[in-house]
Amino acid sequence: METKQPNDLVERMQRGDLDAFEEFFNTFKRPVYGTALAITRDPFLAEEILQDCFVKAYKVRERLDPARSPLPWLQRVTINLCYSRVSRRRTLAEPITSLITNLVVDLAARPDQVVESREVLEVLQRGIDALPSKQQTAIILYYLHGYSLAEAAEIANCHVGTMKSRLHYALKALRIRLPVERRLPVGAPVAIRVHR
Amino acid sequence: MNCPRVCRELRWLARFGELGPSSEPHLDHLADCAACRYEVGFDRAMVQQLRSALALRVGGITPSPDAWERILRRAQAPEPVAARLWSRSTAMLGRLRTATAVAGTGLALVLALNMEVVPVAVPSASDPAPNTPTALTTPTASFSDDQHLLVERPRLEPRPDTDEELGDESIVPEPEGLVMQLDAPVIARPEVVSDVPVAGSLVTEIRVGFRSPLSPESTFFDDTPAVMAEPIDVLPSVPEAGEPS
Numbered sequence: 536m537e538t539k540q541p542n543d544l545v546e547r548m549q550r551g552d553l554d555a556f557e558e559f560f561n562t563f564k565r566p567v568y569g570t571a572l573a574i575t576r577d578p579f580l581a582e583e584i585l586q587d588c589f590v591k592a593y594k595v596r597e598r599l600d601p602a603r604s605p606l607p608w609l610q611r612v613t614i615n616l617c618y619s620r621v622s623r624r625r626t627l628a629e630p631i632t633s634l635i636t637n638l639v640v641d642l643a644a645r646p647d648q649v650v651e652s653r654e655v656l657e658v659l660q661r662g663i664d665a666l667p668s669k670q671q672t673a674i675i676l677y678y679l680h681g682y683s684l685a686e687a688a689e690i691a692n693c694h695v696g697t698m699k700s701r702l703h704y705a706l707k708a709l710r711i712r713l714p715v716e717r718r719l720p721v722g723a724p725v726a727i728r729v730h731r
Numbered sequence: 732m733n734c735p736r737v738c739r740e741l742r743w744l745a746r747f748g749e750l751g752p753s754s755e756p757h758l759d760h761l762a763d764c765a766a767c768r769y770e771v772g773f774d775r776a777m778v779q780q781l782r783s784a785l786a787l788r789v790g791g792i793t794p795s796p797d798a799w800e801r802i803l804r805r806a807q808a809p810e811p812v813a814a815r816l817w818s819r820s821t822a823m824l825g826r827l828r829t830a831t832a833v834a835g836t837g838l839a840l841v842l843a844l845n846m847e848v849v850p851v852a853v854p855s856a857s858d859p860a861p862n863t864p865t866a867l868t869t870p871t872a873s874f875s876d877d878q879h880l881l882v883e884r885p886r887l888e889p890r891p892d893t894d895e896e897l898g899d900e901s902i903v904p905e906p907e908g909l910v911m912q913l914d915a916p917v918i919a920r921p922e923v924v925s926d927v928p929v930a931g932s933l934v935t936e937i938r939v940g941f942r943s944p945l946s947p948e949s950t951f952f953d954d955t956p957a958v959m960a961e962p963i964d965v966l967p968s969v970p971e972a973g974e975p976s
Contacts, residue, residue, distance in 0.1 A: 553803070560799055569789045578792050585794055586802050593806040652780075659784040678778065679785040684747065699747060706746065710777060 545601040548593070556596075560589055563606060566680060567613050573675045574617040576664075584616045610676070610690045618668050655713065662712040670705035673698055734760075738767045742774045 544562070547555035567588055571581035591612060592605065599605050663671060669691070676687040677698075688698040737760050744750045744757065761767050810818075824831065 556803075556806070557799060560802065564794060564798070568794050572789045572792060573785060576788060581792075582794050582798060585798060586805065589802045590805045593802075594810075655780050656784050656787065659781055660788075663781075663784065674781070675785065678782050679789070702746065703743065706774070706777070706781075709781065710774075713777065 543601070545596070545599050545605060548596045549599070549601070556593055559592070559605075563609055564589075566606065567609050569679065570610055570613045570675060571617055573679055574614070574671065575621055580620060584613060584620060587616055588613050607686065607690045611692065614672050614690070658712050659709060662709040665712075666705050666708060670701045670708070673701035674705050677702055734764060734767060737764075738770050741767060741771050745771055745774065746778070 544555055544559055548559055564585060568581055568585045571584040571588075572578060575581050575584070588609060592599070592609060599608070663674060666674065672691055673687060676682045676690055677684070682690065684695050684698050688695045691698060691701075693701075737757055741750075741754075741757050741761060744754055750758070761771065
């Protein structure tokens with residue numbers, strides 16, 4: 536998924552055009568902020584990272600390649616900033632996410648389904664937080680932003696096969712965290728312990 | 732077909748959207764196997780839930796309206812001199828990464844070549860005892876600085892009643908504990924060793940053993956007649972003025 540940019544945006548920015556920089560910001564702020572928020576789960580920290588990222592982009596604008604989209608570079612800078620900040624603070628905004636989760640769940644569904652859905656989402660949120668940073672990045676790039684494997688690999692600076700492997704292990708780790716009764720395949724032998 | 736293997740491959744293909752004509756055998760198996768259908772279906776459902784969970788993390792939250800103003804202010808602010816110097820030096824070091832690596836390797840090589848390896852010999856049973864004249868006059872690496880003291884003194888003759896009898900077995904190092912041996916002749920004050928029958932000014936040869944505190948008791952001096960069992964004060968090897976050398 537490539538965010539469209541005007542052809543000469545980077546070139547105009549390189550000439551010191553501040554209107555071009557504003558346009559640049561408005562074009563790319565959403566994916567950058569989304570990545571920062573998905574990793575940090577803290578809107579304030581995510582905004583700090585957004586600012587840092589665009590200030591850095593402005594300062595190194597001479598080194599940006601006008602022929603290529605700056606989005607992979609911006610995403611990479613964002614991911615690096617996120618993990619350096621998160622490892623420094625290690626404070627994840629659990630209450631905000633829980634609140635959103637509770638509000639968003641479809642209340643028209645059956646109560647038991649609502650409970651189950653909330654439970655699964657909660658397990659998945661905790662599972663995503665517990666993933667190693669590289670797997671977390673892979674999940675966010677591929678499943679949240681919808682980048683292709685090649686694009687995600689370019690942002691993460693790895694091979695496509697490595698990206699596949701990270702996604703595979705991330706899903707495997709998440710699957711293990713889900714409730715046991717939802718993991719058993721149909722027809723699998725179930726050990727039953729008889730209490731006497 | 733091997734059900735777990737097919738199931739694993741199917742899940743892998745489905746995750747990355749790679750199910751196609753080439754995966755027809757897998758799809759045939761899927762049509763027949765309820766367990767694999769469940770697994771693949773579960774995987775798909777989990778991915779949907781994962782997308783929802785990720786969307787919840789970012790849903791509805793946008794950067795504050797004044798974010799652009801702050802970015803612009805920071806971008807246009809002059810960079811502090813220290814920060815500019817730091818960023819320039821790190822950038823230069825980054826460009827000179829190869830040169831830095833080569834210089835570091837060269838420095839390590841120079842240091843390694845200038846190092847002197849000093850072999851430490853452990854005395855074996857066949858070596859001459861340290862209190863024999865040969866051992867006393869032979870310079871060693873560890874006592875080379877004290878050789879001028881040995882030259883100024885008359886050479887001590889081996890005592891037939893002790894050294895010859897004891898021979899190589901005069902020193903039997905204990906297996907445990909640290910034992911240091913001083914091979915230079917030392918001088919003991921007469922008043923300190925007054926309970927030992929000696930004539931005239933005392934010049935004697937004393938072997939001093941330093942033992943580890945963990946060792947139960949000292950047995951080092953027991954068989955040497957010139958040495959008392961009591962602890963004695965040992966003066967420095969350099970004779971003071973007025974004392975016999």
